[in-house]
Amino acid sequence: MKKKKTKNRNAWEEARAGYLFLIPWMLGTLVFVIIPIIVSLYLSFTDYAFTNNFHWVGLKNYITLITQDKAFFKSLEVTFKYVFFAVPGTLIFALLLAVLLNKGIKGLGVFRAIYYLPSLIGGSVAISMLWRQVFGAEGIINQMLARFGIFMPSWIGDPRYSLFTIIILHIWQFGAPMIIFLAGLKNIPAELYEAASIDGAGKVKQFFKITLPLLSPTILFNFIQQLINGFKAFTPAYIVSGGTGGPARSLLFYTLSLYKNAFSNFQMGYASAQAWILMIIVGFFTLLSFALTKRFVFYESKR
Amino acid sequence: MKKFITLLLAAVMLLSMAACGNQAAPAAASSSPAAEAPAAAEKAEGTTAAAAFEPYVPNDEPVTLRFTGWGSATRHEQRQAWIDLFMQEYPNFTIEYEAETEDSMIEKILIQTQAGSAPDIYQNTSYHLDDFWEKGLCVDLGPMIESGALSTEGYEDLLVIGQATDGTQIQWPTQAATVSGIYFNQSKLNELGVELPENGWTWSDFENIIRAAAPKLEPGVWACQDEGGTYRFFETWLIQRGKSFCSPTGLNFTKEDLAEWLTMWQNYREEGLVPPADVTSEYVGKSWQESLTMVGKALMFIQSYGVLITARKNADFEVGLVCPPWVEGGEKATPVISAGYCISSVSKHTPEAVFFLNWLNQHEQVQLDHFDFYGVCTNQKYNDKFKSDIESGAMEMMDGCMEIMAVQEYLAPYNVPYPPNPSGSTNAQELLIAANEMVAFNQMTVEEAVDDFFEQASHVFAG
Numbered sequence: 091m092k093k094k095k096t097k098n099r100n101a102w103e104e105a106r107a108g109y110l111f112l113i114p115w116m117l118g119t120l121v122f123v124i125i126p127i128i129v130s131l132y133l134s135f136t137d138y139a140f141t142n143n144f145h146w147v148g149l150k151n152y153i154t155l156i157t158q159d160k161a162f163f164k165s166l167e168v169t170f171k172y173v174f175f176a177v178p179g180t181l182i183f184a185l186l187l188a189v190l191l192n193k194g195i196k197g198l199g200v201f202r203a204i205y206y207l208p209s210l211i212g213g214s215v216a217i218s219m220l221w222r223q224v225f226g227a228e229g230i231i232n233q234m235l236a237r238f239g240i241f242m243p244s245w246i247g248d249p250r251y252s253l254f255t256i257i258i259l260h261i262w263q264f265g266a267p268m269i270i271f272l273a274g275l276k277n278i279p280a281e282l283y284e285a286a287s288i289d290g291a292g293k294v295k296q297f298f299k300i301t302l303p304l305l306s307p308t309i310l311f312n313f314i315q316q317l318i319n320g321f322k323a324f325t326p327a328y329i330v331s332g333g334t335g336g337p338a339r340s341l342l343f344y345t346l347s348l349y350k351n352a353f354s355n356f357q358m359g360y361a362s363a364q365a366w367i368l369m370i371i372v373g374f375f376t377l378l379s380f381a382l383t384k385r386f387v388f389y390e391s392k393r
Numbered sequence: 394m395k396k397f398i399t400l401l402l403a404a405v406m407l408l409s410m411a412a413c414g415n416q417a418a419p420a421a422a423s424s425s426p427a428a429e430a431p432a433a434a435e436k437a438e439g440t441t442a443a444a445a446f447e448p449y450v451p452n453d454e455p456v457t458l459r460f461t462g463w464g465s466a467t468r469h470e471q472r473q474a475w476i477d478l479f480m481q482e483y484p485n486f487t488i489e490y491e492a493e494t495e496d497s498m499i500e501k502i503l504i505q506t507q508a509g510s511a512p513d514i515y516q517n518t519s520y521h522l523d524d525f526w527e528k529g530l531c532v533d534l535g536p537m538i539e540s541g542a543l544s545t546e547g548y549e550d551l552l553v554i555g556q557a558t559d560g561t562q563i564q565w566p567t568q569a570a571t572v573s574g575i576y577f578n579q580s581k582l583n584e585l586g587v588e589l590p591e592n593g594w595t596w597s598d599f600e601n602i603i604r605a606a607a608p609k610l611e612p613g614v615w616a617c618q619d620e621g622g623t624y625r626f627f628e629t630w631l632i633q634r635g636k637s638f639c640s641p642t643g644l645n646f647t648k649e650d651l652a653e654w655l656t657m658w659q660n661y662r663e664e665g666l667v668p669p670a671d672v673t674s675e676y677v678g679k680s681w682q683e684s685l686t687m688v689g690k691a692l693m694f695i696q697s698y699g700v701l702i703t704a705r706k707n708a709d710f711e712v713g714l715v716c717p718p719w720v721e722g723g724e725k726a727t728p729v730i731s732a733g734y735c736i737s738s739v740s741k742h743t744p745e746a747v748f749f750l751n752w753l754n755q756h757e758q759v760q761l762d763h764f765d766f767y768g769v770c771t772n773q774k775y776n777d778k779f780k781s782d783i784e785s786g787a788m789e790m791m792d793g794c795m796e797i798m799a800v801q802e803y804l805a806p807y808n809v810p811y812p813p814n815p816s817g818s819t820n821a822q823e824l825l826i827a828a829n830e831m832v833a834f835n836q837m838t839v840e841e842a843v844d845d846f847f848e849q850a851s852h853v854f855a856g
Contacts, residue, residue, distance in 0.1 A: 139528070139816075140503050140506075140507060140528050141527070141528045141529055154852070158852060159852060160845070160848065160849065161849060161852075222675075226675055227671070227672060227675055243669075243671040243672075244671045244672065244674070244675045246675060247670075247671035247672060247673075247674040247675035248670075248671040248674075248834070249830075249834050249836065331677075331678070332677045332678015332679065333496070333678055334677055334678060334823055334826055334827070335827075336674055336677055336826060336827060336830050337670065337671070337674035337677070337830050337834060338670075338674075338827065338830040338831050338833075338834045338836045339827055339830075339831075350820065350823075353499075353500045353503075354819060354820050354823070355817055355820040355853055356503070356524060356528070356816065356817075
């Protein structure tokens with residue numbers, strides 16, 4: 091009995107030390123994440139506009155957004171298009187490169203580092219500005235195409251192509267999911283491929299029957315990550331469009347529209363409602379992804 | 394332990410909810426900086442408190458002020474030099490300068506004021522007068538003027554009134570009194586043998602010049618930039634028609650006005666007088682130094698007339714300047730605008746800040762720097778002095794100064810105060826860019842773009 095008490099006390103002391111170490115993180119999360127989230131929820135039901143003279147307006151902001159604000163729907167359309175093309179594009183590209191890099195080639199570390207580099211700097215202001223130059227009317231892309239007799243307008247200045255250039259920018263940042271895929275591929279036992287090879291399975295069959303099923307948890311993880319990042323995309327659209335969401339609102343991303351409402355039009359309560367709608371959208375698609383992928387994701391531990 | 398953490402989280406949540414829901418409580422009851430901001434705003438809006446303003450009397454007490462403004466590196470360096478000069482004269486002052494960009498500064502001031510940490514003095518534009526006053530971000534400078542702490546010596550009424558809204562002096566004009574001018578590539582027009590625009594020209598003259606120039610230009614160069622989305626040009630055009638972009642409560646023009654304006658620029662695009670939509674949109678958001686005209690791809694654009702000296706220094710061609718074209722049969726009126734300095738509503742050193750601001754307004758070196766940079770300064774007393782010095786040969790004239798003075802003198806009888814810019818007007822200005830782009834890219838007809846503009850604007854102003 092005494093031994094058990096001592097054991098419990100030791101366990102509690104150990105746990106207490108753990109909690110003590112966690113306090114800074116918990117405080118940070120509370121102050122910088124949880125409280126702002128709660129405050130923004132409250133503000134979404136007010137007409138807060140950077141003054142303390144604000145009022146409770148109930149669901150007015152949400153109703154106005156959904157029933158009257160054309161820019162809101164345009165921003166949803168642009169963002170959905172972006173997510174629809176950028177997320178699968180990034181995942182496919184990252185997976186293909188990870189599979190190639192997993193072939194045991196020489197200098198793997200160097201390749202990995204080089205391919206990862208765009209992910210480190212990809213979402214930055216500098217790269218977005220560089221993108222303006224690359225895809226501009228006289229940018230590198232058009233100069234190259236002109237050598238083959240193809241003359242294109244400005245990719246970022248034409249609403250038919252501007253979103254496409256931002257999607258390319260997202261896909262270009264395939265480094266982070268690639269590294270995760272690479273780690274997942276390393277965990278697939280080599281003997282499975284050997285056995286499949288002996289049984290006469292070709293490379294393509296091995297990829298679809300072994301690689302993809304065993305990599306499915308990693309794919310799901312990367313998919314959710316990319317999905318959330320896709321909905322949150324802001325910097326490239328802001329820089330490339332000069333903060334306007336143009337040309338012709340083709341780059342009016344959801345977050346850019348939110349930012350403009352909050353900081354250009356000073357409608358902070360309205361923008362908070364917009365932020366919560368985004369939260370609901372992202373939450374819905376994340377849950378949907380989990381629900382839909384339940385049947386396709388293979389966890390080795392559940393075998 | 395789990396229970397404890399759950400209780401802690403719940404308590405914090407309740408506390409934060411309670412804190413948010415407490416806006417009805419008097420601001421003075423809280424000691425947080427966020428609560429001090431509205432309290433200060435009340436002070437700013439209250440005439441009684443403001444009327445009791447006591448000017449700063451120089452003494453040895455140490456004072457630290459924070460001062461922020463936007464602009465090019467040259468302008469930041471200039472301000473730092475003035476601060477150094479001021480601190481030499483008043484060694485008890487320490488002035489910390491914070492260099493900013495225009496866009497980021499407006500956001501920062503909003504947030505810093507809420508946090509009670511805004512700089513004592515900050516730059517602002519006429520576009521944000523109403524916004525800044527409504528949100529209690531600055532104090533009324535009227536009582537400071539009345540008390541003599543802020544001297545109006547050398548300042549024209551029109552310029553001072555332009556920095557006020559509804560009788561409240563929100564900011565004090567700095568830098569340069571400026572109106573819009575049309576900049577043109579004089580070298581190219583001369584080379585093409587096209588008549589140069591002159592002060593007093595009309596829209597018909599404008600069209601004749603660009604129509605004469607366009608066929609002679611090489612591919613990839615246009616007679617004028619597409620200014621259909623340029624708020625400044627649209628505003629000038631509206632004012633000459635007896636209207637303006639905004640009234641104190643919203644828009645101050647009709648759908649027919651906008652339709653006429655957008656159609657005019659659509660016609661120019663179709664005629665090839667201005668660049669196609671994709672070329673123009675690539676330059677949206679860029680500074681005037683990087684505009685199509687300045688990089689040699691167009692021959693004309695609109696900008697404040699005070700940047701000619703800088704334009705001449707930067708361009709590899711001769712830059713000409715002329716007043717905007719008049720609308721035939723319209724009202725000859727041109728709005729005067731100037732950036733200004735506000736005193737923060739959360740400043741704890743308002744008298745000291747006013748003292749420094751007044752020093753800036755009345756110091757010859759400060760005004761001379763403005764004159765050298767813009768060809769004109771805000772203090773007319775010094776404008777007259779510098780002009781006289783130039784005429785007598787005591788002072789060297791900057792390249793472009795003569796043209797600026799010519800435009801200034803020509804437009805002086807037609808100057809009017811800048812029209813109001815209610816909260817949301819800057820967003821409405823951006824809607825004009827979108828409307829012009831929608832038409833230019835054939836995404837909407839002119840009628841659809843106009844309807845869309847008015848619908849979006851009603852939402853902006855309703856906020």
